[in-house]
Amino acid sequence: xxxxxxLYFIPYLAAGHMIPLCDIAALFASRGHFVTIITTxxxxxxxxxxxxxxxxxxxxPSQEVGLPEGIENITSITNIEDGFKLYQATAxxxxxxxxxxxxxxxxxIVADFCLPWVDELANKHHIxxxxxxxxxxxxxxxxxxxxxxxxxxxxxxxxxxxxxxxxIIINSIPPIESKAFMDxxxxxxxxxxxxxxxxxxxxxxxxxxxxxEKIIGHKAWHLGPASLVxxxxxxxxxxxxxSTISVQKYLTWLNxxxxxxxxxxxxxxxxxxxxxxxFEIASAIEASGYDFIWxxxxxxxxxxxxxxxxxxxxxxxxxxxxxxMIVRGWAPxxxxxxxxxxxxxxxxxxxxxxxxxxxxxxxxxxxxxxxxQFYNEKLITQVRRIGVEVGVDEWNMAAFRDSKKLVxxxxxxxxxxxxxxxxxxxxQIRQRSQKFAKIARRVQEDGSSHENLTALxxxxxxxxxxxxxx
Ligand SMILES: *[C@@H]1O[C@H](CO)[C@@H](O)[C@H](O)[C@H]1NC(C)=O
Ligand SMILES: *[C@@H]1O[C@H](CO)[C@@H](O)[C@H](O)[C@H]1NC(C)=O
Ligand SMILES: *[C@@H]1O[C@H](CO)[C@@H](O)[C@H](O)[C@H]1NC(C)=O
Ligand SMILES: *[C@@H]1O[C@H](CO)[C@@H](O)[C@H](O)[C@H]1NC(C)=O
Numbered sequence: 322x323x324x325x326x327x328l329y330f331i332p333y334l335a336a337g338h339m340i341p342l343c344d345i346a347a348l349f350a351s352r353g354h355f356v357t358i359i360t361t362x363x364x365x366x367x368x369x370x371x372x373x374x375x376x377x378x379x380x381x382p383s384q385e386v387g388l389p390e391g392i393e394n395i396t397s398i399t400n401i402e403d404g405f406k407l408y409q410a411t412a413x414x415x416x417x418x419x420x421x422x423x424x425x426x427x428x429x430i431v432a433d434f435c436l437p438w439v440d441e442l443a444n445k446h447h448i449x450x451x452x453x454x455x456x457x458x459x460x461x462x463x464x465x466x467x468x469x470x471x472x473x474x475x476x477x478x479x480x481x482x483x484x485x486x487x488x489i490i491i492n493s494i495p496p497i498e499s500k501a502f503m504d505x506x507x508x509x510x511x512x513x514x515x516x517x518x519x520x521x522x523x524x525x526x527x528x529x530x531x532x533x534e535k536i537i538g539h540k541a542w543h544l545g546p547a548s549l550v551x552x553x554x555x556x557x558x559x560x561x562x563x564s565t566i567s568v569q570k571y572l573t574w575l576n577x578x579x580x581x582x583x584x585x586x587x588x589x590x591x592x593x594x595x596x597x598x599x600f601e602i603a604s605a606i607e608a609s610g611y612d613f614i615w616x617x618x619x620x621x622x623x624x625x626x627x628x629x630x631x632x633x634x635x636x637x638x639x640x641x642x643x644x645x646m647i648v649r650g651w652a653p654x655x656x657x658x659x660x661x662x663x664x665x666x667x668x669x670x671x672x673x674x675x676x677x678x679x680x681x682x683x684x685x686x687x688x689x690x691x692x693x694q695f696y697n698e699k700l701i702t703q704v705r706r707i708g709v710e711v712g713v714d715e716w717n718m719a720a721f722r723d724s725k726k727l728v729x730x731x732x733x734x735x736x737x738x739x740x741x742x743x744x745x746x747x748x749q750i751r752q753r754s755q756k757f758a759k760i761a762r763r764v765q766e767d768g769s770s771h772e773n774l775t776a777l778x779x780x781x782x783x784x785x786x787x788x789x790x791x
Contacts, residue, residue, distance in 0.1 A: 326354040326428045326781050331418065333433035334364055334381075334411060335395035336590045338455050340560055341519045341673055342433065343368055344547030345453070348774060350374045351550065357427070359418060363393040369551070369559040377421065382413040396562075396590050401718065412438055422446055428785045431517060437509040449784050451542075452510035453517045455672050458525040458533055458541050459704070460696035461507070461516060463489070465537050468504050472497055479714070484536075486528035489699050492689075492714040499692065499718055514784075515540035515777075519547045520676055521764040522773075524757060526704065542773045546680045548655050548673075549765045558653040561590075565650035571614070571657060574646060578612055578662035581751065584737060585657055585683070587616035588669040592690050594618075598727055599634035602667075605733035606643065607636065611664070611741055613645035616652045658683050665740040667711070667733075670694040675701060682758030684708055684750045686736045688728070691717040707754040709746075711736045 330346040332339040343358060350356040356374035358365075361381040368376060381393050386409045391397075398404055415438045422430070426446060432439035434454040443450035454461075463482050470483060472494060482489045510516060522530055522543045533541050551557045558568045575583065586602065588594060594602075599617065606613050617634075640647065654674070658666065658681035667686040668674045675697050678685050685708030687698040695716060701708040711733055715726045740747050764770040 323782075326778065326785065327357075328354055328781075329357050329359055329422070329427045329430045331359045331430065331432040331436055331439060332364075332453075333435040334361065334393055334407060336367070336561055337395075337671055337673055338433050338435070338453075339364060339367075339394075341455050341545075341547045341676075342431070342453050343372070343374075344550050344560075345431075345517060345519065345544055346374055347372060347550045348544060348547065349778070352774070352778065354778070359421070361393045361414075363391070367562055369556065379414055379417045379421075381410050383410055385413060386410045398591075399593065408435065411436060415442065418442070419445075422448070429781050434506045434510040437506055440509050440512055447788065449781065450513045451515050451517050452513040453519075454506075454510070455519055456693045457520050457672055457675070457697060457700060458516070458518050458529050458543070459700045460672070460693045461518075461541075462529050462532050462537065463491075463696045464503060464507055464693075465533075467495075467500070468507065472500060486526075486532055487704055489703060491695050491699065492710075492712075493695065493716045495695070495716055496718045499716070503692075511537070511539050514780075515542055517541075518543045519545035519672065521545055521761060522769040523760045523764065524676075524679060524705065525700075542777045544770050544774050544777070546676045546761050546765070546770075548677055549680060549762065551655065554656055557655040557659070560653075560655060562651035564653045566646070566648060566652070568653050568656055571646075571653065572660070575657070575660040575662040580661045581664040581741075581743075582612055583660075583662045584609070584611045584613040584665050584667065584741060585615075585663055586613060586667040587652065587654065587674065588618075588688075588690065589671040589674060590651075592618070592669050595724065596634040598724065600636065601727060601730045602733060603635050603639055604730040605737065606645065607639065608730065608734045609737045609741070611737065613643075614648060614652070614657060615645060616648045616650075618649075655681075665737065667737070670697040670701065672697055676761075679707070679754070679757050680761040682751075682755040684740050684747075684754045686711055686740060688713050689716075690724070705753070705757065707750060707757060709736050709739050709750070 330342055332342040346356045350373040358376045362378045365376050365378050383390055386406045388406045419442050429449045430443050431451045434452045466482055466485055476494050479490050479492055480494050518541050655677050658677055663683050666678045666683045670687050670689045685701055687701055687708050688711045689695045689698045702710050715724050
């Protein structure tokens with residue numbers, strides 16, 4: 322009678338959405354359920370080899386929306402227009418996926434909220450649907466609470482989240498276009514059976530689980546941190562693209578460093594900071610004098626970049642003078658964060674980076690760029706107090722758009738020192754971070770996330786079996 326469930330997962334075509342959703346899919350598969358990931362051929366290539374699930378691919382209709390062939394995800398896109406074309410192209414997958422679902426109906430579909438058309442598809446075929454977007458529940462609650470608030474056009478400056486469990490002041494009002502894009506997607510997500518969250522209840526907080534259920538009237542299932550499903554260094558290194566530098570090289574370098582002595586800097590897969598800003602970061606690293614691993618976007622990584630080009634973003638002689646690794650391209654972040662040499666993480670506060678840092682107990686220096694990142698920052702610095710802010714108040718519409726304001730080197734240096742100088746504040750923040758890392762590891766073994774997963778599986782079985790009876 323205990324027949325395994327058949328589940329389909331449809332990630333959005335961006336590494337930051339796909340990697341955690343596939344980790345979550347792997348959690349279901351590890352409990353013996355049949356899991357299929359639905360994606361496009363080039364995206365399927367980066368899925369970890371050691372997976373216990375099936376992959377079903379459909380060709381992305383790029384040409385129909387004017388996208389160059391071979392572009393199948395946000396990582397390969399550097400402007401907002403192509404970002405929208407990609408979004409349109411994914412909508413054209415509707416028909417193909419619907420046909421597949423008709424022929425092979427699953428017990429449940431988990432789809433990214435950037436694929437709102439899955440709602441209609443699932444309803445039509447009476448299949449329970451769950452939404453995912455890779456945000457924290459704290460952030461979803463903040464966005465929901467702002468949904469009903471009309472924003473003054475072109476307004477800027479700090480604002481308080483209305484009717485919220487904590488008094489949270491966000492550094493800057495979101496751009497109107499950003500809210501206009503996000504709000505309808507959130508509204509459609511509310512029609513699903515629930516949100517699947519890559520976090521754990523202790524990190525988001527019971528207040529927000531309750532707020533979401535009682536005030537927003539929807540259910541959230543905390544199944545994370547999803548990255549902990551990857552246990553070995555090999556499995557961790559296999560998440561995402563192939564690393565540009567061998568994993569062994571990182572480990573050898575990190576092994577030669579003292580505990581808590583290395584600063585790690587990464588802005589995720591799709592943030593391109595302007596040259597002038599990179600120059601300020603480099604100057605701050607140099608002034609602080611700490612060892613570092615700095616991931617810069619691939620477009621800076623061109624082997625034959627001229628000296629002249631390079632000096633636009635890196636002070637002359639920087640690499641000779643400083644002890645650190647500059648990484649052009651993809652870095653095995655979970656492996657790096659997990660090393661005891663790590664002292665702090667300067668991050669754009671993308672939720673995957675945050676959960677990975679929390680799971681590793683690494684304190685954060687927060688530098689949000691767009692979207693959910695400004696809310697995540699507050700959960701880190703104000704609510705859980707496991708990081709410090711660099712002090713950004715410019716909210717970009719998308720990661721590709723250049724910021725206008727520059728964060729000056731002395732601001733960056735000051736934030737770095739606050740976490741790396743072993744003073745009282747640094748020690749307390751590190752202790753709190755390590756406490757969360759312990760909880761994170763426990764929740765997946767036999768704590769809240771483990772129980773949420775069991776409860777969700779039971780609910781899905783109930784839904785399936787009641788359908789059979791009808
Ligand atoms: C993104 O798509 C490109 C092709 O456009 C592929 O080469 C790459 O591996 C994909 N990367 C991720 C992170 O999805
Ligand atoms: C908002 O800014 C845009 C562009 O800067 C401008 O075209 C528009 O008139 C402004 N709207 C208001 C209400 O000030
Ligand atoms: C780098 O060099 C290669 C081979 O010489 C050339 O094909 C390529 O266009 C160069 N790239 C840039 C960005 O200059
Ligand atoms: C998830 O776990 C938390 C803590 O144990 C619990 O309060 C919550 O109700 C669970 N959520 C669901 C949807 O079962």
